[in-house]
Amino acid sequence: MERIVATYRIAAPQGEARARASALAAEQSVEMPLAAIADATVLREIVATVESIRPGDGAFEVDLGIAPATTGMEASQLLNMLFGNCSLQPEVELVDVWFPAEFLTGFPGPRFGIEGIRAVSGVAGRPLTCTALKPQGSPVAHLARLAHTFALAGIDVVKDDHGLANQAFSPFAQRVPAVQRAIGEANRATGGRTLYAPTFSGGPAALRSQARIAKDCGVRMALVAPMLVGVAAFVELLAELDIPVMAHPAFGGAARIAPPLLLGKLFRLFGADATIFPNHGGRFSYGRATCMDIAAAARSPWQDLRPTLPVPAGGMSVERVPEMIEGYGRDTMLLIGGALLAAGDRLLERAREFVAAVR
Amino acid sequence: MERIVATYRIAAPQGEARARASALAAEQSVEMPLAAIADATVLREIVATVESIRPGDGAFEVDLGIAPATTGMEASQLLNMLFGNCSLQPEVELVDVWFPAEFLTGFPGPRFGIEGIRAVSGVAGRPLTCTALKPQGSPVAHLARLAHTFALAGIDVVKDDHGLANQAFSPFAQRVPAVQRAIGEANRATGGRTLYAPTFSGGPAALRSQARIAKDCGVRMALVAPMLVGVAAFVELLAELDIPVMAHPAFGGAARIAPPLLLGKLFRLFGADATIFPNHGGRFSYGRATCMDIAAAARSPWQDLRPTLPVPAGGMSVERVPEMIEGYGRDTMLLIGGALLAAGDRLLERAREFVAAVR
Numbered sequence: 001m002e003r004i005v006a007t008y009r010i011a012a013p014q015g016e017a018r019a020r021a022s023a024l025a026a027e028q029s030v031e032m033p034l035a036a037i038a039d040a041t042v043l044r045e046i047v048a049t050v051e052s053i054r055p056g057d058g059a060f061e062v063d064l065g066i067a068p069a070t071t072g073m074e075a076s077q078l079l080n081m082l083f084g085n086c087s088l089q090p091e092v093e094l095v096d097v098w099f100p101a102e103f104l105t106g107f108p109g110p111r112f113g114i115e116g117i118r119a120v121s122g123v124a125g126r127p128l129t130c131t132a133l134k135p136q137g138s139p140v141a142h143l144a145r146l147a148h149t150f151a152l153a154g155i156d157v158v159k160d161d162h163g164l165a166n167q168a169f170s171p172f173a174q175r176v177p178a179v180q181r182a183i184g185e186a187n188r189a190t191g192g193r194t195l196y197a198p199t200f201s202g203g204p205a206a207l208r209s210q211a212r213i214a215k216d217c218g219v220r221m222a223l224v225a226p227m228l229v230g231v232a233a234f235v236e237l238l239a240e241l242d243i244p245v246m247a248h249p250a251f252g253g254a255a256r257i258a259p260p261l262l263l264g265k266l267f268r269l270f271g272a273d274a275t276i277f278p279n280h281g282g283r284f285s286y287g288r289a290t291c292m293d294i295a296a297a298a299r300s301p302w303q304d305l306r307p308t309l310p311v312p313a314g315g316m317s318v319e320r321v322p323e324m325i326e327g328y329g330r331d332t333m334l335l336i337g338g339a340l341l342a343a344g345d346r347l348l349e350r351a352r353e354f355v356a357a358v359r
Numbered sequence: 360m361e362r363i364v365a366t367y368r369i370a371a372p373q374g375e376a377r378a379r380a381s382a383l384a385a386e387q388s389v390e391m392p393l394a395a396i397a398d399a400t401v402l403r404e405i406v407a408t409v410e411s412i413r414p415g416d417g418a419f420e421v422d423l424g425i426a427p428a429t430t431g432m433e434a435s436q437l438l439n440m441l442f443g444n445c446s447l448q449p450e451v452e453l454v455d456v457w458f459p460a461e462f463l464t465g466f467p468g469p470r471f472g473i474e475g476i477r478a479v480s481g482v483a484g485r486p487l488t489c490t491a492l493k494p495q496g497s498p499v500a501h502l503a504r505l506a507h508t509f510a511l512a513g514i515d516v517v518k519d520d521h522g523l524a525n526q527a528f529s530p531f532a533q534r535v536p537a538v539q540r541a542i543g544e545a546n547r548a549t550g551g552r553t554l555y556a557p558t559f560s561g562g563p564a565a566l567r568s569q570a571r572i573a574k575d576c577g578v579r580m581a582l583v584a585p586m587l588v589g590v591a592a593f594v595e596l597l598a599e600l601d602i603p604v605m606a607h608p609a610f611g612g613a614a615r616i617a618p619p620l621l622l623g624k625l626f627r628l629f630g631a632d633a634t635i636f637p638n639h640g641g642r643f644s645y646g647r648a649t650c651m652d653i654a655a656a657a658r659s660p661w662q663d664l665r666p667t668l669p670v671p672a673g674g675m676s677v678e679r680v681p682e683m684i685e686g687y688g689r690d691t692m693l694l695i696g697g698a699l700l701a702a703g704d705r706l707l708e709r710a711r712e713f714v715a716a717v718r
Contacts, residue, residue: 027642030494031520032697037494039501046496046528070495072526074561076587080522080609084587088612088643135389135396136429137405142398161390163439167431169405202433203591204563228435228443230589232562250439253447256615283382284447338391 002100003065005051006082011059011091021050021062024092027085029070046070061095073106075270076232083257094257097265104269104303107235112244112273113306114299114331120220120244121156122193127325128333129358130157130311131340131351133164133179140170144182146347150340151186151194153351157333158183159197159223162248166202172210177217184218197221197246200237201229207237219243227251231270238271246311247272259290264297267308274309274333279324282315288327295328311335318350321357334358361459362424364410365441370418370450380409380421383451386444388429405429420454432465434629435591442616453616456624463628463662466594471603471632472665473658473690479579479603480515481552486684487692488717489516489670490699490710492523492538499529503541505706509699510545510553512710516692517542518556518582521607525561531569536576543577556580556605559596560588566596578602586610590629597630605670606631618649623656626667633668633692638683641674647686654687670694677709680716693717 006028010020026034029048037043049065071078086092110116118124131150133143143164150158158179166172176198183196200210200222207229214222222241225248226234238245247267253259257266263277275298278284280291291312299307312328313335324334336354343350365387369379385393388407396402408424430437445451469475477483490509492502502523509517517538525531535557542555559569559581566588573581581600584607585593597604606626612618616625622636634657637643639650650671658666671687672694683693695713702709 023642029522030496031522032493033701036697036701036703038703039494039497042494042496046494067496069526069528070522072524072561074525074565076562077524077526077560080524080560080584080587084521084584084609087610088608088637088645090612090644134391135398135401135405137389137401137426138398162443163388163390163429165431165436165439166433167428167436169428201436201439201591202431203435203589203595204566205595206433206591207563225439225443228439228589228591230562230587230592232560232565232587233589233592236562236564249447250443251446253449278447283386285449286447338395342392342395344395344397 001068001102003049004068004071004100004103005098006064006066006094007096008062008064008086009056009059009093009095010062014055014060017053017055017060021053024062024086025050025064028064028066028081031085068100068103074232075107075235076230079231087256094261096258096261101303104305107269108271109269109305110271110273110308111238114309115306117244117273117309121195123156125330127328127330127358128156128309129355130159130333130335131155132159132161132335132337134161134337134341136161136163136167137169140175140178143170143175144178147179147196148182148186149348150351151183151192152190153348154190154192154355155194155351157195157197157221159246160199161337162199162223162225162250164199166206172198173213176213176219180217180219195221197223199223201225204233207233211237211240221246223248225250226267226270226272235270244273245271246274246276248276249278259286260293260297264294264308268298268302268305272308274311276311276313276335278314279312279316284314292327295332299331307331309333313337318354318357321354325358360427360461362408363427363430363459363462364457365423365425365453366455367421367423367445368415368418368452368454369421373414373419376412376414376419380412383421383445384409384423387423387425387440390444427459427462433591434466434594435589438590446615451615453620455617455620460662463664466628467630468628468664469630469632469667470597473668474665476603476632476668480554482515484689486687486689486717487515487668488714489518489692489694490514491518491520491694491696493520493696493700495520495522495526496528499534499537502529502534503537506538506555507541507545508707509710510542510551511549512707513549513551513714514553514710516554516556516580518605519558520696521558521582521584521609523558525565531557532572535572535578539576539578554580556582559583563592566592570596570599580605582607584609585626585629585631594629603632604630605633605635607635608637618645619652619656623653623667627657627661627664631667633670635670635672635694637673638671638675643673651686654691658690666690668692672696677713677716680713684717
């Protein structure tokens with residue numbers, strides 16, 4: 001198999017480029033002085049190669065060729081080989097990764113993707129709408145009422161706030177059936193197909209329990225933060241769930257891995273059917289170009305991997321809907337959270353305005 | 360219960376301090392405009408509080424009071440509430456966290472700690488010695504021979520290179536029994552008690568399988584990278600293993616969480632009995648003060664939590680042993696990897712020099 005090509009940006013003087021590139025190659029493979037390796041096969045087939053060094057502004061880019069065998073074809077070991085030790089070097093950033101086609105076949109990628117989400121939600125020819133149940137700390141009955149209102153308005157996906165996990169004020173086992181029931185009632189009243197995407201979180205035992213509860217009460221979508229549950233647990237969870245999964249970027253921005261690579265490409269490789277990311281012009285500092293790159297990484301043609309639905313979020317408002325559709329196009333899910341809830345008593349009306357703006 | 364106090368450093372102009380502190384408090388709790396929250400209990404008990412703002416150089420520090428209830432007393436949800444969304448803001452760094460005593464009782468902390476590791480290894484009154492099996496890509500027989508040599512020399516702990524996971528060239532199921540057997544033979548020859556710490560990695564199913572294999576062949580210690588397996592899976596794995604666990608920092612330096620907090624305090628809270636961190640003066644850029652802070656966070660008295668054994672690593676050599684013992688003291692494990700292997704044919708001799716330097 002060809003090598004994986006990982007691109008790093010290293011903020012260091014140009015004069016150090018060659019030495020640092022070689023050091024990085026050793027660090028991200030054998031983690032020891034090459035002179036101490038007697039095994040010719042290891043030297044030839046395991047040690048990462050320096051494929052290219054490109055100068056830049058106060059930094060330089062290095063392409064390393066990483067032997068696929070070192071990843072064990074496993075998600076967390078892939079991250080380890082891409083960014084395990086060098087994550088401890090603050091001047092190093094992982095910018096992009098190119099994977100050989102053969103390597104990609106070892107990961108299922110999105111099981112539903114954009115088409116699958118459209119099929120499950122019944123939404124064709126337009127972006128999807130999404131909102132979030134907030135704030136955490138609310139009693140289950142309040143969250144269920146909110147969900148009912150959003151479903152009455154015709155919002156396509158109602159997700160948990162990613163902070164809703166399994167806390168005492170609204171444990172998963174109580175919250176999820178109640179919210180799903182409320183949404184079901186609204187759907188029967190309207191003929192709609194609003195989906196509920198609860199947060200799956202915690203360790204393996206908790207995730208298995210949540211998967212069972214969700215299945216029992218007819219949940220049709222899931223929200224998971226891969227960097228919180230761990231990418232290996234994420235991959236395993238998706239193999240057990242039979243519903244589309246939306247990835248949340250919580251704890252992922254810290255990783256000094258370029259957002260289009262992490263939230264777009266890697267989350268797609270690991271199986272996210274939709275990927276939430278901070279929209280430009282909101283509370284977070286991603287620029288427009290970064291956001292477009294995330295969307296492109298998520299859904300551009302990529303070997304046999306289904307496209308992942310981009311979900312721009314944060315600082316969104318009904319007024320920005322036309323601008324968002326113009327920028328992101330139709331194969332997008334628009335997520336408006338706090339701005340809807342700010343409508344207070346006019347929530348149903350505001351949610352309907354959101355729905356109408358997108359249709 | 361009292362609030363958890365989380366300290367952030369925000370690289371932004373002083374004039375923005377108050378607004379940014381309030382925004383951070385909302386982001387790390389309710390993630391919506393406070394004006395849109397009607398529930399007085401949520402406003403009073405769930406929304407994070409701004410406890411303190413302190414000016415600094417081109418940055419300011421903010422203390423937030425985080426309601427313990429929002430963490431669900433679960434490791435990954437704790438990280439979510441400390442650094443979930445704001446991890447997406449590159450100018451924000453998590454510097455420290457103070458936990459109320461009652462909160463700490465919800466986490467087991469180290470089950471063995473320094474005393475437990477000393478009991479298992481039979482090492483009293485001096486630092487422990489540790490080395491690593493490298494490079495990955497080596498056949499199992501080669502790794503077993505290395506391990507045998509290290510055990511003959513009397514090194515206290517032989518760990519896998521953290522890059523050794525479950526790859527085709529040395530799958531866990533073949534490598535671990537072979538290495539444990541080789542170390543056992545050496546121990547019987549010398550009367551020694553060298554421990555083997557293999558890498559546990561991957562998703563929940565893989566970890567369970569590895570735990571079973573390790574138990575079956577008598578492995579007495581484990582190496583795990585919490586940021587790769589996910590902290591929630593880490594906590595759950597430790598509850599199943601009955602051996603001391605050494606934490607590896609792979610993928611953790613990226614987190615923009617201050618190293619003493621992550622590698623010292625949080626890994627200790629989650630149960631690491633030993634914690635590996637990049638030593639100053641080596642390949643990584645942590646300064647001496649940071650390293651001393653990591654060691655202090657790991658092993659200083661902290662409510663009822665057992666102390667975690669600090670394991671400085673990277674760029675270590677036999678020549679630096681006296682300096683390391685002087686700096687870190689006796690309750691340390693010194694890890695020398697590549698520098699031993701650089702001795703080639705003189706490996707046994709060099710390893711004995713390491714052992715002698717520490718005794």
